[in-house]
Each structure stands twice: as C-alpha cells, then as structure tokens.
Amino acid sequence: MKAQTIILGNVITMDEFKPYAEAIAVADEKIIYVGSRDAAMKLKDGKTRVLDYGSNSVYPGFLEAHCHPGFGGNIMFGRADLKEGKTPEDYLAILKKYVDENQDKPHIVGSGWADDLLYQLNAKQLDEICPDKPMINQSSSGHMMWINTKAMEAYDINEEAVAQWGTECIHVDENGKPNGLLAEKPAIDLVKRVQPELDQAKKELLGFQQYAFANGYTGVYDAGYQLLTKHDPRAYKELDDEGKLKMYSFCGSFVNDNTDTPEEDIERIVKEAEEFNGKHVRVLGAKVFADGVVEGHTAWMLDDYVDKPGYKGVTRFDDHDKMVRLLKAASAHNMNVHIHSIGDGATKAWIDAIAQAQSETGNFDMRNALAHLQEVTPEDVKRMGEYNVMAVCGIMWAIKHPAGFAQEVAYVGEEKSYNAYPVKSIMDGGGVVANHSDYPVSPLFSAVEAFCLGVLKKLPSQPDDYIRNIDQALSRYEALKTLTSNVAYMWHEEDRMGSISLGKLANFVVMDRDFMHDDFADIEKAVCIATIVDGDIVYEADKPAT
Ligand SMILES: [Zn+2]
Structure with missing residues (x-):
C-alpha cells in the first residue's frame, strides 16, 4: 500500500515497543508505517504528500480526560x-x-x-x-x-x-x-x-474545537453534555454529520443525585448513544456528582472540616445501593460511570460501590472513573489499582499556590492538603492516571503546562515553594502517558489512539520541543506547530515549520 501522507520529524510514539522513530506513513486515515525515514520514503508515490517537520517533535494527539467543550x-x-x-x-x-x-x-x-x-x-x-x-x-x-x-x-x-x-x-x-x-x-x-439555541451552540462548539486543536488536543471527554444546554449532544451529532466535527469527542450524560431509577437512566443513555454516536462522537456512559469542592466547603470529607467542627461537607450521590445499581446497569450495557469525587469521603464511598458492583457482575473492565481526586486516603490509593478505577486528575491543580493552599489548610488541615492529588502513588499502585484540565471550570487548558507540572510539580518559571509534595512527581514518560495512552485506555480506545503505532488513527500533534529530552525552561515555551486528525492538518501555527 502506498502512503497518502508521510510525516517526518522527531517522532515520540508513546509505544513502549518502539519509543522513537523518524517517520510515519499514513493511508486511509490510519498509520501504516512507523520507523526510519528511508523505509517510509519507499511508500511514496506521485500523489504522496510529505510533511517534513525537521527537528520538531511529533507526538500522538493529546487527549483530555475531563473538560466541558460546550461550556468552554x-x-x-x-x-x-x-x-x-x-x-x-x-x-x-x-x-x-x-x-x-x-x-x-x-x-x-x-x-x-x-x-x-x-x-x-x-x-x-x-x-x-x-x-x-x-x-x-x-x-x-x-x-x-x-x-x-x-x-x-x-x-x-x-x-x-x-x-x-x-x-x-x-x-x-x-x-x-x-x-x-x-x-x-x-x-x-x-x-x-x-442556554444558547442550537445554531449558536454549534458555533460555540466549533470555536472550542479550534481552541483544542491549537493546544494539540485531538480527543476530549465532555464531562456531562447537558451542563450547558439540552442541545449539546445534537450539536455534536449535527456537526459530525456535516463533516465539521473532527475532534474525537467522548461524552458522559448526567444522572441526577441519588436517582430513584438508575436502570432507566442507563437505558436513556443507551438511547442517546444510539441517536448521537457517530464517527467523532461517542457517548461513554453516565456522569454523576458525589460531592462539591473543598473551597466551597462542599467536598465530602471523612473527617470534620477543621474550621467547622461537626461538619463533613455536602454529600450528593451518596446512596450506596443506588450507586451499585447504577454501576451494574452501566456494566450490563458496556458503559461506564464517571464520578466527580473530590473529598476522601466521596472517593471511599464510590470505590466501595465499584468493588461491590464488580464482585456481583464479574466485570472488572468497566473503567469507571473518579474525577479530581483531591483528598484520597492511602487505603483508597491502593484500591484504585486493585479495582481498576480510572484516576482522572487535575495535575495542574496540585500546585501549592500561596492563596489557594492557605485556604485548603484552613479547611481540611495541613496533612490532607500536603498529601492531596496523590497521582504518583496511584500510578505506583497500578492505577491508571489521566490528566484533565476541567476547562473552562479551571482556566488552564495546556498540555505543555500539564506536562511540566506533572514532572516538576510547578512550572519551571515558578518559585520552588510552589511545590506541594515532590514525592508525587511523575517521570517524563509517565506525565506524557497521562496526556495520551492512559486517556485512550480510559475510553476503551487503546486500539485506535494514545500512541503512534501501526493501525491506529493518524492523529498527531507537532511541537517545537522534545518533551522527553529538552530542558524544562525550554519546554515551558513549547509551541504547537501543527495538529493532524485522520491524516489531515486541522491546525497550523503561523510560524512555518523548520
Ligand atoms: Zn468538570
């Protein structure tokens, strides 16, 4: 087979069997070759387009594990x-x-x-x-x-x-x-x-898509498409049918707190999937809220808030039997449940439910996700790996920002604050950690910053006292996994995305820095040169590739 496109550059594959390469060949939107420049060029014919990115680095398209595209x-x-x-x-x-x-x-x-x-x-x-x-x-x-x-x-x-x-x-x-x-x-x-009308919602979603591409993201998880508007799933579907949606969009559909009808809720979501799934949009399952946020005194904690004795926060979806019913119904339809869980009380309650649902269904491959995970007890850090619970973490939030950290300490105490966001411990315990921005709930939407913060626990330009807990620092490779292969696994998409490997989708991002080798002071300034989806360029920086 001849290549339609050949991409040359410093290829960082995130495929552990072949971590680096010089060239990628693409045909019919898929990767048909990864390896040396000479071998790739043998796949060239008169119609092949060659994209030579020189010394720039080519990565699998970044994947974003929890954000809000319609809202953004x-x-x-x-x-x-x-x-x-x-x-x-x-x-x-x-x-x-x-x-x-x-x-x-x-x-x-x-x-x-x-x-x-x-x-x-x-x-x-x-x-x-x-x-x-x-x-x-x-x-x-x-x-x-x-x-x-x-x-x-x-x-x-x-x-x-x-x-x-x-x-x-x-x-x-x-x-x-x-x-x-x-x-x-x-x-x-x-x-x-x-809420905006459908046409406006579609325009806004396309605006977000361009923003995602400019930041190197080729796939995103929409954590509840009803957050902004009842139109969003239809906006995705119509844009996909019109050939305008190129961003691979995975969606959670909201289920009410302590719903009385978990089975019917999942039936509804199955119908939404039948109606809205398309080439670039797929409904993954349910999205629920277990609690709120620490800074609002609404995270569900195991212990009392330090400044409010007798008070442990707001519990939202907290009925154990209904949690188990929802998880089992999702499992029966190969769907998952994505849970907003910030306090250690919320996380413990939901892991208890996931453990029970798994033992009753025998399905250990649901890849249910707990999102945000600010406070997690050491026991639950271990259980994340044991029960294959996906850890969707705001690695960018783990910084010890002076104002925010002081408030956190005042609310939940020094020890819990210091040990918050235990991403490295979760990985070491066999858990799968994915980075999320939660954009626009959180303003940072940058794979570059997420990468730096994952490894250094602060941005290179920030002072050292911004580091919260250096023991939770990831290696460069681990931090890149949280932006690529681990997210693909979370979506059951590891056969199609997350690494540059034979047969996977031709989704790439080209950056002017090598995240595996360059100095962090340089990486912090990295610019996205191009983003490629299904073998086509969907974003190009003004500056020409060198
Ligand atoms: Zn969110």
Missing part, C-alpha cells in the same frame, strides 16, 4: 468574561459594559469570578447595573452563581428554594432571604435557563 465554547463566545477582574468593583465595571453592549440579549450571562470573593458579593450590587432582566454570573469553579433580583424572580430562587436546598446551597441575608448567591445543583441548574 459558550464562555469564549457567549458571555461576559470576569476572569480579568480582581475585585467586586472590577466585576461590576466589566458587567456594566457588557450590559450596555448587549441590549438585545434577553438575559445576561457572565462567568469567571473568583470563588473566594463569595462573601463580598450580593444581588443588590447587580441590580444597580442590571435591574430589568435576569443576570447570572458563574464562578471560576463553576459551582457557584451570583445573580440579580430579576433572575431570582424569574428562576424561583425564593424562601421555598431555601427550604428545599438549605443555606449552604441558597445563601441568605440577615433576614433569611436569598441574597443572590447559590452553590452546587440549584446554581448549576440555572445555566440551563439561559
């Missing part, structure tokens, strides 16, 4: 951006300008305010700049909402809601009335009330 596209193309602000006054100035510029919009949506400014915000501030239509502003973590009085009226955030959800979720003023700050489910549910 919406934030980039459909909302007021509060990330640049540092104070409530900054936010109000940004929002006032956005209100003035978007008079035709029926509601105003903003996002990116810092969660730790929570107690300085209220509805009255927003009423002054936006009195006549609903305004909702999502926090950086995505778990909190700051809304105006019109939004409280329109979306039934009233005393009944306080009675239903409690004051941890619907914050109140000194008179016991909602003050415009919401957390967790009632907060996140509001996003659905201001």
Whole structure:
C-alpha cells in the first residue's frame, strides 16, 4: 500500500515497543508505517504528500480526560468574561459594559469570578447595573452563581428554594432571604435557563474545537453534555454529520443525585448513544456528582472540616445501593460511570460501590472513573489499582499556590492538603492516571503546562515553594502517558489512539520541543506547530515549520 501522507520529524510514539522513530506513513486515515525515514520514503508515490517537520517533535494527539467543550465554547463566545477582574468593583465595571453592549440579549450571562470573593458579593450590587432582566454570573469553579433580583424572580430562587436546598446551597441575608448567591445543583441548574439555541451552540462548539486543536488536543471527554444546554449532544451529532466535527469527542450524560431509577437512566443513555454516536462522537456512559469542592466547603470529607467542627461537607450521590445499581446497569450495557469525587469521603464511598458492583457482575473492565481526586486516603490509593478505577486528575491543580493552599489548610488541615492529588502513588499502585484540565471550570487548558507540572510539580518559571509534595512527581514518560495512552485506555480506545503505532488513527500533534529530552525552561515555551486528525492538518501555527 502506498502512503497518502508521510510525516517526518522527531517522532515520540508513546509505544513502549518502539519509543522513537523518524517517520510515519499514513493511508486511509490510519498509520501504516512507523520507523526510519528511508523505509517510509519507499511508500511514496506521485500523489504522496510529505510533511517534513525537521527537528520538531511529533507526538500522538493529546487527549483530555475531563473538560466541558460546550461550556468552554459558550464562555469564549457567549458571555461576559470576569476572569480579568480582581475585585467586586472590577466585576461590576466589566458587567456594566457588557450590559450596555448587549441590549438585545434577553438575559445576561457572565462567568469567571473568583470563588473566594463569595462573601463580598450580593444581588443588590447587580441590580444597580442590571435591574430589568435576569443576570447570572458563574464562578471560576463553576459551582457557584451570583445573580440579580430579576433572575431570582424569574428562576424561583425564593424562601421555598431555601427550604428545599438549605443555606449552604441558597445563601441568605440577615433576614433569611436569598441574597443572590447559590452553590452546587440549584446554581448549576440555572445555566440551563439561559442556554444558547442550537445554531449558536454549534458555533460555540466549533470555536472550542479550534481552541483544542491549537493546544494539540485531538480527543476530549465532555464531562456531562447537558451542563450547558439540552442541545449539546445534537450539536455534536449535527456537526459530525456535516463533516465539521473532527475532534474525537467522548461524552458522559448526567444522572441526577441519588436517582430513584438508575436502570432507566442507563437505558436513556443507551438511547442517546444510539441517536448521537457517530464517527467523532461517542457517548461513554453516565456522569454523576458525589460531592462539591473543598473551597466551597462542599467536598465530602471523612473527617470534620477543621474550621467547622461537626461538619463533613455536602454529600450528593451518596446512596450506596443506588450507586451499585447504577454501576451494574452501566456494566450490563458496556458503559461506564464517571464520578466527580473530590473529598476522601466521596472517593471511599464510590470505590466501595465499584468493588461491590464488580464482585456481583464479574466485570472488572468497566473503567469507571473518579474525577479530581483531591483528598484520597492511602487505603483508597491502593484500591484504585486493585479495582481498576480510572484516576482522572487535575495535575495542574496540585500546585501549592500561596492563596489557594492557605485556604485548603484552613479547611481540611495541613496533612490532607500536603498529601492531596496523590497521582504518583496511584500510578505506583497500578492505577491508571489521566490528566484533565476541567476547562473552562479551571482556566488552564495546556498540555505543555500539564506536562511540566506533572514532572516538576510547578512550572519551571515558578518559585520552588510552589511545590506541594515532590514525592508525587511523575517521570517524563509517565506525565506524557497521562496526556495520551492512559486517556485512550480510559475510553476503551487503546486500539485506535494514545500512541503512534501501526493501525491506529493518524492523529498527531507537532511541537517545537522534545518533551522527553529538552530542558524544562525550554519546554515551558513549547509551541504547537501543527495538529493532524485522520491524516489531515486541522491546525497550523503561523510560524512555518523548520
Ligand atoms: Zn468538570
């Protein structure tokens, strides 16, 4: 067979049997040869295109284990951006300008305010700049909402809601009335009330796709496609049918906390898979929330919060029998369950359920995933490997950022904070660790930074006291696995992606740095030169390849 495309460069394959090569040959969207330049050139005929990347490095396309493409596209193309602000006054100035510029919009949506400014915000501030239509502003973590009085009226955030959800979720003023700050489910549910129409959702998703390609990602996991809009699965499917979706998109479909009908929920997701699966989109299974986040006092901890004796956080999906039923129903349909699990209590409860479901079904290959994994007990670190529970980790979050770390210590104590995000221990225990950005919930969407942080536990340009726990540092090869082969395994896609190997999809990223050998100060400046999907260039940097 002749090659349609031959790619030359410093090829880092992530295939342990042949880790380095000089050339890749591609035909019919698949890799037909990996090896020497001379041998590859023998596969050339008059129609073969040769992409010579010189001394630049070619990697398997990076894979992103947990992010929110629809939401990311919406934030980039459909909302007021509060990330640049540092104070409530900054936010109000940004929002006032956005209100003035978007008079035709029926509601105003903003996002990116810092969660730790929570107690300085209220509805009255927003009423002054936006009195006549609903305004909702999502926090950086995505778990909190700051809304105006019109939004409280329109979306039934009233005393009944306080009675239903409690004051941890619907914050109140000194008179016991909602003050415009919401957390967790009632907060996140509001996003659905201001969703974009299908055409807009498709545009936003394509915008995200281009952003992913520019960062070298060729495959992503959408951790709950209903997060933003009921349209998202249809947006993927329509774009795939139109030949515009090129990013391999794996999706989780939300299941409610402690659902009374786990079996029917899985039946619904099976139907969604039948309706929406296509060449570049596949529904993998269920997405659930076990808890919230440490910084919101909503992570489900085994011990009391240090600053709140008697309080262990918010438990969301916490009914053991229903967890087991959901896991067994998913197993029966070759689906998995992807669980947001941050506190050590949430993680212990879900590993207990996974262990039971596996022993009852005999299926040890479900590849259920626990996502975020901030606090994990040493026993559960071992059980991740034992029960083949996928560890989807925010390696970029493990940094000891001065402000964030002090808050974490104040909430859960020095020892738990220091030992948080135990990625190396999980790998050493036989667990499979994948890196995630959680973009746009977390603003960093960079395989380069994820790689540096995985190995150095800080960015090369950051001071050494940003390192949290150097014992959790990965080798270069391990860190690259968290961005490639381990993610493919997590999706049951190891036969098609994750390494540059014969027969796999021709999905590559070309970077101007060699992650296996270059100095980290150089790697930090790495630029994505090109991204290739199904053998075609889908992104090219302005700068020509050398
Ligand atoms: Zn997420």
